[in-house]
Amino acid sequence: MSETEGTPRALRIGFEFHVPRAVRRNIHGARVDRALDTITERVLGLVAEDFPAAGKAFVRGEWVYPWTDRRQEYLLADGKAELVPDEDTVDEVGPGTPKAMRISFEFEVPTGFRSIRATEFNRVLDAIAERVLGLVEGLFPWASKAVVRKEWLYNWTDGRYERPLAPNEFNTPG
Numbered sequence: 130m131s132e133t134e135g136t137p138r139a140l141r142i143g144f145e146f147h148v149p150r151a152v153r154r155n156i157h158g159a160r161v162d163r164a165l166d167t168i169t170e171r172v173l174g175l176v177a178e179d180f181p182a183a184g185k186a187f188v189r190g191e192w193v194y195p196w197t198d199r200r201q202e203y204l205l206a207d208g209k210a211e212l213v214p215d216e217d218t219v220d221e222v223g224p225g226t227p228k229a230m231r232i233s234f235e236f237e238v239p240t241g242f243r244s245i246r247a248t249e250f251n252r253v254l255d256a257i258a259e260r261v262l263g264l265v266e267g268l269f270p271w272a273s274k275a276v277v278r279k280e281w282l283y284n285w286t287d288g289r290y291e292r293p294l295a296p297n298e299f300n301t302p303g
Contacts, residue, residue, distance in 0.1 A: 150225030
C-alpha cells in the first residue's frame with residue numbers, strides 16, 4: 130500500500146454566480162432551486178462515471194444576498210501582515226441588491242483507495258467546471274460573473290461542530 134492510500138482525500142469544487150446589482154428583476158426561489166437541482170443531478174452523474182474513487186458526495190446550494198463578501202490577500206513576513214492591493218477584491222457598489230447563487234460539491238475518497246494521479250483529478254475538476262458553466266447559461270441567465278474554486282486535498286482534519294451561543298437581546302425572538 131502506498132503512503133497516500135490510507136490518507137483521507139477529498140475533491141472539492143465550488144461555484145459562485147454573481148448577479149449584477151443593476152439587475153432589478155425578481156429571481157424566484159423556484160427558479161434557483163431548479164437550477165441547483167439540475168446542476169447537482171448532472172454533476173453527480175458525471176462524477177459517478179468519471180471519478181469512481183468518490184465514495185460519498187456532499188452538496189451545498191445557496192441563494193444569497195452578499196452585502197459584504199470580501200476576500201483579501203496578505204503577505205506575512207517579519208511578524209507583520211501587509212495587505213496586497215488588488216482591484217478585483219473591491220466590493221461592487223451602486224444601487225440595487227447584490228445577489229449570488231452558490232453551489233459546492235465535495236467528493237470524499239475512502240481511505241484505502243488506490244493512489245490518484247493529479248491528471249485524473251484535474252481532468253474531473255475541469256469536466257465538472259465545463260459542465261456547470263455550460264448549464265448555468267440556460268438555467269441562471271442573470272449571472273454576469275462566475276467564480277470557480279477547485280481543490281484536491283489530503284483531508285486529515287475536517288471538523289465541523291455546532292455550539293449554541295448564550296441568549297441575549299439580539300438573538301432571542303420576542
